[in-house]
Each structure stands twice: as C-alpha cells, then as structure tokens.
Amino acid sequence: MLSSQPFQRDYPFTFCFLNTTLHLREKPSADACAALEQLIRQRHAHKQTRASAPLATGETPLFAKVQPLDTLKAKVRVTLGKPQRNGRFDWPLEELINTVEAQRRGVQMSDLEGFGYTRDRLGLVQEYFILTRLLDDYVDGVQWLRNNPNKIEPFIRDAFGLLHSLAQKNITHMDFWAGNIMISPQAPLKAIDFENCFATITPHPSETLGFQLGFFYRREVYKLITEAQYDALVEEYLDQLPGICAEKFNEVYQASKHEYVGRKQRREVFLKGNLITG
Template sequence: MLSSKALQCDYPITFVVGNTTLYLTEQPSVEARRALEQLIEKRRSSKLTRASAPLASGSTPLFAKVQPLDTFKAKVRVTLGKPQRNGRYDWPLEELKNTLEAQRRGIRMPPLQGFGYTRDRLGLAQEYFIITQLLDDHIDGVRWLQRNPDKVEAFILDAFELLSSLARKNITHMDFWIGNIMIPHASHEPLKAIDFENCFAGKTAHLSETLGFQLGFFYRRDIYKLITEADYDRLVYGYVEQLCGISRAKFDAVYFASKHEYVGRKQRREVFLSGTLITG
C-alpha cells in the first residue's frame, strides 16, 4: 500500500485550497501559493483532463502535472493507496512511487517537491497532482532539436548515455523519448530525465527485448523526422555492441517492430515483464 501519511515526513507542509490537498517539501512562497491556487481554481472550472504546466513560483520554480481518475474503482484505489489486482498501481500512484524511487537512487532528474489530490463529493480522489522542481535552466529535447537540427547525432548519443545511467541504477524508463529528456543551457552538464509514470525500478529478465523496445520507441517518437533510419541504426548498433548480455536476435525482433508500430503504455509493461511485444 502506498500511503500519503507515510510520505508526510519528507513532505510535511500541507497546502489546502477547497477540496484539494497538497503535501509539499517546504512552505511555498507567495508567488508559489498564488500559482498553485490559480491552477486549482482553473481545474475546478474546466473538464477533468490530463494537464501539465510550469508555475511562476519565486526562488523555487515548480512544475505541476495533474491526472484525472476516470473510474470509480480507480478513485477508491488511489484514495486508499491500494494497488490493482496485478500488483501495479493506477497511473498517478505509479508515477509518484517511481519518481520517489528514482530520486532515492540518485537519477539525474528534477526533485519531487510535492503531491496531492482533489476529492469529489464522496470524499474520493478525483484527480492527482505531482509537483516537481521546474528545470528552468534546461530545455526539452523537442525544442532543443528544433534549434539544433544539425546536432541530432550528438544528441542521440547523449540520450543513449542517459539511458545507460538509468539502467546502471536499475531504472527502466518505458516512455523514453526526446520530450522526456532535458538539456541544460550550460552544455557541459549531463542530460536529465523526466516523467517516470511508466517505468520500472528493478531488473528485468528480458533485457534484450526491453532495450530493443526503448531504442525503437525512441526512433518512432519524433527522431525519425530528423535522421535517416540507416543512420539511426548505425548509432544504435554502435551503442549496443558496447553492452554486455544483449542477444542480437531478441533485441532485433522487438527493435524493428517498435520503430514502426504503435505500442500502448500498458503493452510496454509486457515487454519488460515477459519480453512480449504487443503492437497496435
């Protein structure tokens, strides 16, 4: 069970606006309070959809991600902090749990600054907030490549190094694409990863298939627009040859399919858990 009460030692500041409760690492500044209040009020007056936004917040800039809960069962599970029958949590709690664990392991990422929920009339969580530090001295990979299309190969190799840094700490990011990579304005600093909703903390018995998916998915999500497939394959196999324990046959079977087929976020879990790729 993932209990909010158990986490409140590290997130001791309670911030309440109406039926929304947030648990924060520190007392928010005047600017942060105003930004959080505006976000919460905006959520009340709009349809419940996934949203993310930077918050003007003074000395500690924040970034908020809000996810609605679509079913009654999901609301009950998240309110109680209980997993589904398969042992995995609903997506908002998965992201909270994974972010906390990645942070504990020292992953290059923005620190988690807080979390919380809005309750409905029955007292059940109807949407969940994840609040991290805003990397205002970074730019995401999408925008960076728009400005630097001539440096795509260097970016890809740096992204592969980031992927390896995650793997060394047994964090497997199953939504690894250029929009989830942050590049520092100071070019000598390493890249950082964001958005740990769909990831695993622990080793997989299907390393070759999982890596094949990650690198195929990375190509399919936008990189294919900036580099030929042949050149991307050259970079991939140069990288894979440096790794130990990779079966080329198992890698290729998933890699080639993932480059060209849609793989839903639930199906990505199956690659990690069973080595099975389900597309479409």
C-alpha cells in the same frame, strides 16, 4: 495497500485549498500559495483534462502535472492506496512511487517538490498532482532538435548515455523519447516523466532495450536521421553492452521503430518479453 506516510515525512508542509490537499517539501511562499490557488481554481473548471504547466512561485519555480481519474474503480483504488489486480498501481500513484525512488537513487532528473490530490463530494480522490522543480534553464529534446537539427547524432549519443545511466540505477524508463529529455548547455541531460517506469530489474533485458531504442526512434528522431544511420548508432551503443541477445533485441527493436506500442503493452515487454503492437 500503499501508505502515503513515508512520502509525507519527506514532504511535511501541507497546503489545503478548497477540496485539494498538497504535501510539499518546503513551506510555500506567498507567491507559491497564490500560484497553487490559481491552479486549483483552474482545475475546478477543467476536471476531466490532464494538465502540465509551469507555476510562477518565486524562488522555487514549480512544474505541475495533474491527472484526473476516469473511473470509479480508479478513484476508490487511489483513495485507499490499493493496487490493481496485476499488482501495479494506477498511473498517478505509479508516477509518484517511481519519481520518489528514482530521486532516491540519484537519477539525473527534476526534483520532486510535492504531491497531492483533489477529493470529490464523497471523499474519493478525483485527480492527482505531481509537483516538480521547474527546469527553467532547460528545454526539452523536441524543442532543442527544432533549433539544432544538424546535431541529431550527438543528441542521440547523449540520450543513450542518459538511458544507460538510468539502467545502471535499475530504473527502466518505458516512455523514453525526446520530449522526456531535458537539455541545458551547462548541465547533464535530465530525464522527466516517470509515470511508465520500473524500479526493478527486468527478466527480459534484450527485449526491453529493443523496445526503448525502437520507441526512441519512432517519436521525433526519425524525422532527422535515416533509419540506417540510426541503426548504426544503436549498433555502436550495443557494442558497449555485454549480455544482450541480438535475436531477442532485434525482434522487438525492428517492430518498435514502426508500430505503435501502448503504455500498457510496454509493461508486457518489461514483464514478459512480449510485444503487442497496434
């Protein structure tokens, strides 16, 4: 069972409004309280939809991600802090656990400022909140590429550098694409959205990296570079990495460039080296 007590020690300020409880790293200002109350009111009208939005909260601007829980079983598991049969937690708890661990290891990322949940009339968690510091001087990689399409190769090299920095800290991001990379002219790239991540070493590093680099190409990047050019950049990157099996890497890499791989299937690549597409 997952206890939230260790997390709450680092997020000691509790904000309660209606049937929502949030645990925050800093005492919220009046502006922050007003913004959080407005967000919670909006959630009452849109409980079944995922939401991601910046909050105007004064000195510490926040970015809120809210995930509803779709099934009774998921609500019970998250309420009790229990994992699924496969040992993994439901997505909102996975994101919290991974974000806390990535932050602890010093990953280039947006700071976690708080987390919390809304309960239904039975006391079950029905949606989960992740609050991070808003990177208001950054843009995501998709927007940056729209404005700088001629800089695709430097972007890819920098993205590979960020991916390698995550790997060095044993953080494996299985949703690594341009939209989850934040860019500022004055600072290093940052990774966001740690929902589908692992904070352990994979027994299948070649297959996992093959998926990551293939997936990165398939989402957005393919629009701005030929496949042959991208393959050359991948080869350049792999030359710096010892211990990658070319055969195992290529089998997953080639498929991931062109086939949809669901988020549950990505876990299978990390855990078993198996790629199931479609």
